[in-house]
Amino acid sequence: MQQIIFFFIRNKNFLLFALLFGISIGLTLNSHYYHKTKFVNSANFLSGGIFSFKSTVTDYFDLRQQNEILTEENKKLRAFIQNLEQEESIDTTDGMFADRSFKFYAAKVINNNYAKTKNYLTLNKGSNDSLKVDMGVISSEGIVGIVHSVSGNYASVQSVLNTNSQVVAKFKKSDHFGTLVWNTEIPNVVQLTEIPRLAPVALGDTIVTDGKSTIFPEGIPIGKVRDFERNPDEDYYSINVELFTDMTSVKHVYAVENTRAEEILTLENQVEDAEQ
Amino acid sequence: MQNNEILVNSVRFLVLVFVQVLLLNQINIMGYVNPFLYPLFILVFPLNGNKSLLILLSFVLGLTIDMFGDSGGVHAAACVFIAWIRPVMLRSSFGVSYQLNTLKISTAPLSKQIGYILLMVFFHHVVLFSLEIFNLNRILLILKSTLFSGVLSAVLMVCTVLLFSRKSA
Structure with a gap:
């Protein structure tokens, strides 16, 4: 017994370290x-x-630039309202603004x-401001990430520039969808995987979010195709996508809540349970 | 430790955390090079201080940095590691005389100080980036990050040590 105690005392630094x-x-x-x-996060x-x-x-340092971004967005929204008034009918294909469930x-x-x-x-917003885990976060230009933990007044967002991040994305023109991941090499360039080789791909194609996940509304811009290649022996393209959002200077963002997410997920879980 | 030393080390702890989190974590040269100054707390911790206490404090220090950086426990692991190997590094850098309580880091020859800082920074960064990147296929990125960030951190630490060393000359 004494031996054991001596052993612990003698090696207490190593044991503490271990x-x-x-x-x-x-x-x-x-x-x-x-x-x-x-357990340990910044929220x-x-x-x-x-x-x-x-x-x-630090907010004062880039006020001018942020103002320009917001003015640009106002301009876009204004143009959008104008179009809506002219058409007098809500265009349901552009789900971002028309779909009431967000x-x-x-x-x-x-x-x-x-x-x-x-x-x-x-x-700077948290659960007191109705932010919840798994809500999508977008900027005026495109997607930013997904909320992964919230406290009362703060929320921590997993950026799309995170090797754990997986966002369902699709081509705006053809609806072929794949998963957006990041290989850590260049900030602002992410990889679109699982696009089948029969899909038409061209440089500069716009990539948008897909409505299939309950996190983002359909049609939120993500980025454009920067370069792509297809190995002859593989069934999928490897595509590099340049993000529209400048992740190095993003300041004002919107968290998106899908009010029907719970209903959809419950239904999907029921189906999965029934199959097992 | 005397009261004075406790105060000095507490202030140093807080100042280094603030400088790291508010200033240095915002520097991203070339996208991935980021200097780390906060391990200096472990480097200049009193030589006759309690080793177990140092290991415990290093853990708290690393975990604080992790909390601000959302990085899991990578800084905590790196800090605990260099706190544990510190006696060995001290012996190899300054010889056995450091155990006789006659030595102060700031009065040792500059070349030995730099050697000590380089060794500690190297081990800290290797553990840090290996755990952060956590992918053997990216060993080149680990080494690249270690090298570039390490050089920057070491330079910053040497400057800080030179700036704040109280030489009673």
């Missing part, structure tokens, strides 16, 4: 594999508070990463 290193590795693995159940009272303090200072919440990015392999943004 314990804490083990915990760290555990947290790391957790963040690599189960991206929704993270909390302390880091959220410090980041919003930081953003009260609610938009404005928020501001108070912390932004884009240089790591797993990037997250922190927003």
